[in-house]
Amino acid sequence: MRLVLLGPPGSGKGTQAIFIEEYFKIPKISTGDMLRLAIKNNEPLGLTAKEVMDSGKLLPDEIIIQLINNRLIQLDCSNGYLLDGFPRNIAQANSLKSSGFELDYVIEIVVPEKDIVERISGRRVHPMSGRSYHVIFNPPIIDGKDNITGDLLIQRNDDREEIVRNRLKIYIQQTRPLIDYYLDLTNNKKIPNLKYRRISGSGSVEEVRNRLFSAIN
Numbered sequence: 001m002r003l004v005l006l007g008p009p010g011s012g013k014g015t016q017a018i019f020i021e022e023y024f025k026i027p028k029i030s031t032g033d034m035l036r037l038a039i040k041n042n043e044p045l046g047l048t049a050k051e052v053m054d055s056g057k058l059l060p061d062e063i064i065i066q067l068i069n070n071r072l073i074q075l076d077c078s079n080g081y082l083l084d085g086f087p088r089n090i091a092q093a094n095s096l097k098s099s100g101f102e103l104d105y106v107i108e109i110v111v112p113e114k115d116i117v118e119r120i121s122g123r124r125v126h127p128m129s130g131r132s133y134h135v136i137f138n139p140p141i142i143d144g145k146d147n148i149t150g151d152l153l154i155q156r157n158d159d160r161e162e163i164v165r166n167r168l169k170i171y172i173q174q175t176r177p178l179i180d181y182y183l184d185l186t187n188n189k190k191i192p193n194l195k196y197r198r199i200s201g202s203g204s205v206e207e208v209r210n211r212l213f214s215a216i217n
């Protein structure tokens with residue numbers, strides 16, 4: 001199973017990705033998580049990434065494409081993968097295609113813009129794993145702590161309201177065109193086995209999960 005989760009910031013990609021990862025036993029590959037890890041480990045990539053991410057902009061395509069190409073050739077991707085946060089624009093999607101990394105599903109998660117800021121402002125994350133919680137909608141078992149490790153949860157730097165608005169603007173300009181890009185590939189059968197599914201990301205985490213699994217049956 002090879003999938004891409006597509007959707008605006010805060011639409012629940014990371015939250016839902018965990019369920020797919022567990023069910024299909026495939027790695028969840030989140031470029032955002034990889035970059036945050038590079039920042040945490042003081043890697044050279046982290047230095048570039050921090051400034052760009054804190055502003056809500058996208059990192060240069062060459063950096064991200066190299067990161068993803070190196071990741072997708074790892075052994076644990078041989079049975080499939082789930083891409084969360086990649087591709088982010090047409091150039092990245094073209095690179096994925098021309099590098100021969102195939103896809104079975106592109107799943108678009110739709111959430112009204114008015115819900116996004118509310119979701120992101122209450123988000124708390126476990127930086128090591130990328131597990132994501134919400135203080136009201138998806139709280140951890142113990143307040144402020146990760147359910148699996150018990151580590152402290154943090155608030156992301158780029159989750160401030162003005163940065164979220166910038167991320168949304170960039171999503172509309174650069175990432176949303178991927179909807180037509182993938183619809184064209186699937187409707188015109190340019191990639192015969194590729195399927196496009198659009199699901200609502202509204203409702204509880206469990207409702208969205210059920211919708212997602214029905215979409216990929």
Ligand code: AP5
Nearest residue numbers: 009010011012013014015031032059085119123133134137
């Ligand atoms: P990235 O980490 O990919 O962020 P994003 O795409 O903006 O997505 P988010 O992580 O904000 O949202 P999500 O959809 O995963 O939502 P979540 O499940 O957490 O990227 C960050 C930055 O890295 C970018 O801005 C860029 O700088 C850089 N970057 C990354 N990839 C790049 C690339 N390919 N190219 C260039 N630059 C790149 O849910 C959000 C909240 O809602 C949580 O609190 C959650 O608990 C809650 N929630 C989830 N589901 C529900 C529900 N059903 N009801 C209520 N609340 C819910």
